[in-house]
Amino acid sequence: MPVPRIEPCVPDEACEQLRLEVREFLAEALAGHPAVARAHHWSVADPEFSRRLGERGWIGMTWPARYGGHERSQLERYVVIEELLAAGAPVAAHWTADRQSGPLLIRFAPETLAPKIVPGIVRGETWFCIGLSESDTGSDLASVRTRATRSGDGWVLDGTKTWISNAGLADRYVIFARSGEAPGAKGISAFLVDAGTPGLDASERIPVIAPHPLGTLRLNGCRVGADRLIGAPGQGFAIAMGTLDLFRTTVGAAGLGFARRALDEATQRAIGRRMFGQTLADFQLTQVQVGDMATQIDAAALMVYRSAWTRDVMGRRVTREASMAKLYATEVAQKVIDGAVQLHGGLGVVTGSTVERLYREIRALRIYEGATEVLQLIVGARHLDAARKAAS
Numbered sequence: 001m002p003v004p005r006i007e008p009c010v011p012d013e014a015c016e017q018l019r020l021e022v023r024e025f026l027a028e029a030l031a032g033h034p035a036v037a038r039a040h041h042w043s044v045a046d047p048e049f050s051r052r053l054g055e056r057g058w059i060g061m062t063w064p065a066r067y068g069g070h071e072r073s074q075l076e077r078y079v080v081i082e083e084l085l086a087a088g089a090p091v092a093a094h095w096t097a098d099r100q101s102g103p104l105l106i107r108f109a110p111e112t113l114a115p116k117i118v119p120g121i122v123r124g125e126t127w128f129c130i131g132l133s134e135s136d137t138g139s140d141l142a143s144v145r146t147r148a149t150r151s152g153d154g155w156v157l158d159g160t161k162t163w164i165s166n167a168g169l170a171d172r173y174v175i176f177a178r179s180g181e182a183p184g185a186k187g188i189s190a191f192l193v194d195a196g197t198p199g200l201d202a203s204e205r206i207p208v209i210a211p212h213p214l215g216t217l218r219l220n221g222c223r224v225g226a227d228r229l230i231g232a233p234g235q236g237f238a239i240a241m242g243t244l245d246l247f248r249t250t251v252g253a254a255g256l257g258f259a260r261r262a263l264d265e266a267t268q269r270a271i272g273r274r275m276f277g278q279t280l281a282d283f284q285l286t287q288v289q290v291g292d293m294a295t296q297i298d299a300a301a302l303m304v305y306r307s308a309w310t311r312d313v314m315g316r317r318v319t320r321e322a323s324m325a326k327l328y329a330t331e332v333a334q335k336v337i338d339g340a341v342q343l344h345g346g347l348g349v350v351t352g353s354t355v356e357r358l359y360r361e362i363r364a365l366r367i368y369e370g371a372t373e374v375l376q377l378i379v380g381a382r383h384l385d386a387a388r389k390a391a392s
């Protein structure tokens with residue numbers, strides 16, 4: 001009888017070897033960054049760290065060699081992200097460029113532009129911002145108000161973007177603006193703007209729960225050449241949505257890294273903490289809680305790895321898989337981290353303790369690049385569409 005085959009979506013030996021290499025590298029690279037000193041900066045921007053990561057080949061991992069990329073699998077990439085975030089590595093400098101801007105430029109930027117810029121991202125030297133969000137348009141990108149007006153042989157950008165990671169630190173900005181080819185989603189275009197371009201002000205910072213280089217971008221008569229249009233006029237929304245598929249899973253991998261770290265911390269605490277004549281780990285209630293955390297983490301890992309597998313092996317678009325992986329892994333991470341804080345008791349809320357930092361750090365991941373509810377809608381709507389088609 002033929003045995004049905006199921007792809008297990010479990011990293012193979014080579015991937016696990018890569019995981020160990022990353023851990024070894026991080027143990028050495030982060031040795032000079034004591035945890036307490038990094039208490040407020042889990043994801044701080046550290047140019048030297050990003051450059052070293054680039055040297056190791058862990059930025060632009062899946063990109064074509066002609067852009068300096070390393071042509072590795074999505075799975076390997078997610079394993080690296082998982083390890084970086086579990087260790088609290090300072091990834092902010094290259095975080096946007098590696099996950100968002102690089103893939104976007106490779107797919108959509110003019111051939112004259114991408115090969116000049118992308119290799120700098122791979123080396124960890126070129127930092128990027130993506131300017132999608134505006135006040136009241138975060139989840140609803142189709143309603144962006146920033147305007148792009150044709151002028152001479154280029155464009156003039158006017159408007160305000162908010163919640164922009166790396167604002168003021170980045171070398172280059174990808175700005176989504178209403179260019180007016182059609183109402184709504186079909187009238188938005190994407191533009192590349194260099195830091196220092198007259199009319200671009202990135203000086204305003206936004207302090208957040210877990211310090212993160214976040215700011216506001218003001219575009220006031222900001223002029224860019226025609227060669228700075230990414231994709232075709234009116235294609236901006238499709239560009240943003242097409243690339244979101246690719247980078248959403250990376251947020252799932254980040255959540256997975258946070259969750260694994262929280263479980264490690266909780267486990268060590270439960271084993272070491274003595275109370276009522278035994279250890280915290282000896283209580284069945286603790287065992288149930290830890291069992292639940294471990295189970296949910298495994299389920300989240302399988303979702304992240306399935307998204308990688310769907311892309312790497314099946315070569316398919318991953319809108320559904322990436323949405324599920326991001327929403328599930330970040331929600332699980334929040335629950336696991338909360339459980340880890342609880343198991344630490346008072347120590348869990350002391351500023352600078354690892355679980356306290358994780359508790360603050362995870363929160364934004366459930367909001368950016370598609371809030372959980374938005375992703376549930378994507379998954380639910382696709383499921384119902386398929387059911388309707390099947391019924392008709």
Ligand SMILES: Cc1cc2nc3c(=O)[nH]c(=O)nc-3n(C[C@H](O)[C@H](O)[C@H](O)COP(=O)(O)OP(=O)(O)OC[C@H]3O[C@@H](n4cnc5c(N)ncnc54)[C@H](O)[C@@H]3O)c2cc1C
Pocket residue numbers: 096129130131132133134135136137138139140162163164165166208212214364367368369370371372373374377
């Ligand atoms: C740390 C951080 C970094 C960020 N970096 C960037 C960046 O680099 N570039 C960029 O452009 N943006 C960035 N953002 C913005 C981010 O993408 C938005 O915050 C996000 O899209 C949500 O938009 P909003 O804040 O306007 O919330 P809103 O759109 O007002 O949504 C609020 C809440 O409403 C709910 N909701 C939304 N839509 C629906 C729906 N259809 N049905 C039911 N409920 C719904 C969700 O719970 C959501 O959290 C960042 C945000 C944070 C917090």
